[in-house]
């Protein structure tokens with residue numbers, strides 16, 4: 001049985017094939033595993049028309065009914081977990097166990113937002129007798145979701161869950177390199193009885209799709225996850241039309257390891273988390289600032305765990321880290337490593353590609369990296385950790401905040417005063433202490449500074465997809 005689905009566009013409730021000149025490659029073997037239809041401008045216009053029709057139906061559908069359809073689709077995705085996970089591993093490379101967890105995480109996003117659909121309360125503002133001020137939350141309209149390749153199922157799930165729970169319709173452009181997760185989402189909603197046009201799925205040339213659709217009056221929100229550079233460009237396009245932009249952009253997460261920490265626990269959990277998804281996670285812990293009194297044992301334990309990481313094809317049961325998701329990431333990472341070493345960084349582990357087919361790079365640890373190395377400012381988005389000593393919490397916080405990003409940040413300490421200081425002073429949308437979990441369906445997730453605007457998840461998540469309408473009325 002082929003593990004990879006037949007790839008189609010999904011427009012107005014119909015599966016559509018067009019010229020299939022985009023190829024999907026397995027990054028572990030470099031073999032072609034699928035051909036992807038390429039949306040023409042006419043397909044995009046059809047998707048827009050379908051989404052406008054879908055919106056008119058869906059915004060008048062009772063929140064409870066919307067939630068029921070979302071939950072039904074999520075149940076189907078759970079039933080299909082194994083098939084979806086295998087397709088994700090084939091197109092993205094991540095270990096199968098991580099792909100299985102990703103499918104479940106995507107379902108949890110749907111289930112959380114389905115609950116939020118029936119809890120998007122308005123309010124009544126106190127007023128004089130005979131006067132009422134009511135605040136309503138209403139769906140914003142047609143939305144455009146642009147999802148990246150690092151989590152082929154759970155990233156599109158975030159966008160679709162928010163839009164559909166709020167009562168919006170969505171045109172989803174998922175990543176051309178990893179289309180299967182989004183395709184399975186569309187299939188599950190189709191089978192769950194979602195009205196035609198509420199969810200549409202397209203693939204093609206990213207700049208052409210975003211450029212064409214963002215300038216359409218009917219599109220009221222663009223929700224993007226990806227790099228800061230692309231996000232800024234898309235925010236600019238959206239601003240020209242006064243279209244709302246929800247931007248989940250890059251990160252460069254600092255980890256502050258204080259002197260009172262259990263070194264072994266912090267180092268092992270840090271290394272395991274760093275190499276999850278081959279480090280291709282916007283919340284991946286990257287810049288470790290370790291108190292000088294525990295620096296040596298921390299570096300030794302972390303490096304030992306990094307070197308022991310089993311790298312290979314994600315389909316193999318014992319693989320802990322797969323290849324990078326696409327060919328261009330290998331030279332991008334190598335450039336950062338070579339630049340840091342040339343400026344005096346110490347290469348402790350890895351630092352080179354692995355011979356043979358596939359886009360494999362060894363888990364890498366750099367220590368004592370000077371501040372002028374590019375990796376201290378640029379998000380590596382790969383299996384590269386930087387471990388530097390610091391003399392105090394003041395220094396650690398200053399260095400943590402010294403990048404334009406502010407997405408996830410981590411701390412390891414049991415001291416209440418240190419936790420308070422990090423809470424008050426670390427510039428990040430999500431700070432986790434003694435854990436490297438940065439985001440759950442029920443917690444709001446998003447960045448500050450150049451890491452983006454808006455939040456996904458939590459009770460804040462649906463706010464992006466809704467407008468606030470204040471209705472004042474007098475009884476006389």
Ligand code: NAD
Nearest residue numbers: 148149150175206207210226227230248249250282379381
């Ligand atoms: P990239 O900047 O070329 O693309 C990033 C993403 O944006 C991709 O999914 C791409 O398809 C999409 N994209 C690019 N141009 C677009 C456009 N004009 N309109 C709509 N979508 C567009 O980089 P890349 O090589 O694909 O990925 C590497 C970088 O992207 C990393 O350094 C990382 O910072 C970032 N990234 C971040 C996340 C995240 O979760 N925040 C996910 C994937 C990639």
